[in-house]
């Protein structure tokens with residue numbers, strides 16, 4: 022469902038205030054550059070949805086940095102940045118794979134790929150592509166094509182608190198000089214998460230673990246970054262004062278995000294012109 026233009030602007034204003042509160046020196050020019058994601062679940066005229074996200078993007082390929090903002094108790098629904106197998110034109114769909122469009126509604130082929138290329142993803146959300154000696158993902162044996170690596174993303178909390186739900190029983194932690202290490206501290210069963218998503222998201226999520234995110238020393242992982250490798254399902258629900266983090270990643274291919282509730286969620290937000298005044 023879409024948002025009316027005036028609602029969209031009201032949300033931009035709310036996220037602008039939130040980012041300013043988090044200490045980012047946004048200017049008026051940034052205000053209307055904020056993208057409001059409603060995941061296609063908003064009902065026009067009804068602000069009562071709790072699945073929402075405000076995004077201010079700084080995209081200098083191949084790097085990507087975003088400010089992500091959650092209004093109080095809002096949820097970024099569970100999704101994963103799935104690696105995609107790009108098959109040459111005319112290929113058959115391999116067993117165990119489906120067309121990406123099946124999961125990611127509105128996906129458009131990339132102009133850099135040969136016209137007619139097939140974009141397929143594994144049916145099994147826990148499937149991992151094999152890797153070569155450089156650690157690059159490659160097609161499974163016997164298949165042609167190449168693998169577009171899904172996004173690895175790092176969340177650095179800047180304001181407020183949130184609970185991150187994920188399928189991993191550890192986080193990856195590093196000091197910038199050495200390789201990231203598996204660290205199970207601060208990761209707990211999902212049932213112990215401080216803030217819970219709406220029931221439908223709770224009931225359908227694949228995540229079984231929770232990590233508290235915040236900038237306050239009382240939280241489990243003190244203002245530290247959490248690195249999520251590609252293909253890791255994750256959901257973030259904000260606390261009562263909202264939440265802001267910096268999301269940094271190498272490449273961004275958001276059209277291919279696979280939401281666990283993919284049958285209902287649309288990545289692109291549709292905006293309707295305001296109704297004329299009577």
Ligand SMILES: [Fe+2]
Nearest residue numbers: 100102174255
């Ligand atoms: Fe994500």
